[in-house]
Amino acid sequence: MNITLPDGKVLTFTRGVTGAEIAAAIGPGLAKAALILEVDGQEWDLFRPIEQDARIRIVTRRDDKALTLIRHDAAHLLAMAVQELYPGTQVTIGPAIEDGFYYDFARDTPFHPDDLPRIEARMREIVKQARPTRREVWPRDKAVQHFKDIGEKFKAELIESIPSNEDVSIYYHGDWHDLCRGPHFRTTAEIGDAFKLTKISGAYWRGDAKNAQLQRIYGTAWRDQKELDAYLQRIEEAEKRDHRKLGREMNLFHMQEEAVGQVFWHPKGFALFNSLRNYIRRKLDAADYQEVMTPLILDRKLWEQSGHWENYREHMFVAEVEDEKKTLAVKPMSCPGHVLIFKQGTKSYRELPLRMAEFGSCHRYEPSGALHGIMRVRGFTQDDAHIFCTHEQITGETASFCRLLMAIYRDLGFEDVRVKLATRPANRIGSDAVWDQAEAALKAATEEAQLAYQLNPGEGAFYGPKLEFVLRDSIGRDWQCGTLQVDFNTAARLDAAYVAEDGAKHPPVMLHRAILGSLERFLGVLIEHYAGKFPLWLSPVQAVVATIVSDADSYAREATAELRAAGLRVESDLRNEKINYKVREHALSKVPYLLVAGRREAENRTLTVRRLGTEAQENLALSAVISMLKAEAVPPDLK
């Protein structure tokens, strides 16, 4: 029997040879490093016999795949340890995920954080025991019956969803066994001990809130201790840049019980907010958007007509007034208001595309468990706009939107943007032909804008498909920021129309689009992205003038005033403290420039400049400092 290696070399073995034997034949080093192999592209256990000629590739610990394999085995290891320590606990699923793995268990009493060290200790024991792995193939029906018999009803349910004529593979690690597609290592020893259990959570069976809630245990696993330490270090560093922590430390904003899910922007935070908003305003203006402002609270009748009352009621804040019998609702989005502006006066096709923008203050009653710092709130500001256009204009408008968005993200320091195309959901309105057209238009637009996207099937809005632009926070959580949604429906529902070339009235297509999404969320991501060390144009405090001796106070005041007059955000620090103290304090609060004014500087009208992150000092004339800072503080669109 011939076995072909990746380099084309052919080795001859007897039928039923295993990957372990092949690896050993090639060399003892490989035999030791091997984890699994690929047989004609299919993942294969090292101990599983090969019955016919095949091309193989041996996967070692250094392979890119190794981490996924280690984590999958670690998930099994976790399940073994848990079932041994907590009899009666049922297993369900346990996949490898980014940076680690988890396993979902069904159990009456939830786990406690104190259980983790105990489980981890048992896992390490099992690794030491090097329990051998064995693979068996059972008829599906036998497997169903078996798992029912041993009380593993979730496993049985999983197997029942496999067609009944198929066989399933069962993996044994010592006595413990589980349904699994594999592959697995020869023994539990190969997992190594570079793993750690990290957190406990509830999780719904099959991801559905209507189902039973399971107990999930998360862990992380790596090739060796060094990799594990590096990961733990990375997480620790990331936690230091958490926007909630920096928001407090840098005095940007706070939140409190009296306004759950809403942000109190402090002066410094609001300076940041405004710098960003002004920048977006200029970019939109340059891209031929017209800014408007619409009411915050509108009559229920409007929301009924737009469809929000029916589809979105539970997310809306509703206001009753005593004297009138009216019900009003706080807007969760700005689209109906924009349509009402569009409807004023007769619109011609010549006015399309009409791009209407608003920094809309929106309120949504989000589920309590969804709230997260300023990233997920109940009151937020959208950089919202609606493009009223014809069917023919969808692709062009979408493409230019994509280009605008990517340019803005680049200005703001984001190069790594994930784009998702969410297509028609099961619950939707409109004909398939219309959906075909809308989805095709979005695809064409992304190609025109040269954006690689990932398909997100069935995740579109009920009225149309959407593009989602996703950014990542410091600890790897993804946040949707930008979006563009095609809507063939809302304008018609609200009786908005334009007069076409043929003289007839047609409802315009609406493109709902946002670049930042919510300013609050975007600022949260931005704070973490820069770890609070913003580029100068965004920095809430751009420089601090710090004195060394009180003799320099009046000069420092003068210098501060001149810097401010030049449009810079500058504070002075005249406190009776040592310069060391001031340097340290302003560096910790992430002020980009410390401008030291001592006796010498006061005499020759200079400042000694120290840039955040460096120890270098440079003595410059006050006028030179002003022009240098002014130049650096120019927003990217005005450069």
Next chain:
RNA sequence: GCCGCCUUAGCUCAGCCGGUAGAGCACCGCAUUCGUAAUGCGGGGGUCGCGUGUUCGAGUCACGCAGGCGGCACCA
């Protein structure tokens, strides 16, 4: 909304088996005028998240509520 954990001074956190609250930083005062990451001394500051219960006695135990945190579900 669901599961779990947490809530003590402005911040970070101690506080044992229930016996009546503590540190560092910050703040205030005084001294110090000092050249690039913490000057010294002194002082003020707490309904221990809220409520109910157990107890002679609750920061500590039990229950309920609220908020926060980690996930899940939902979602910009």
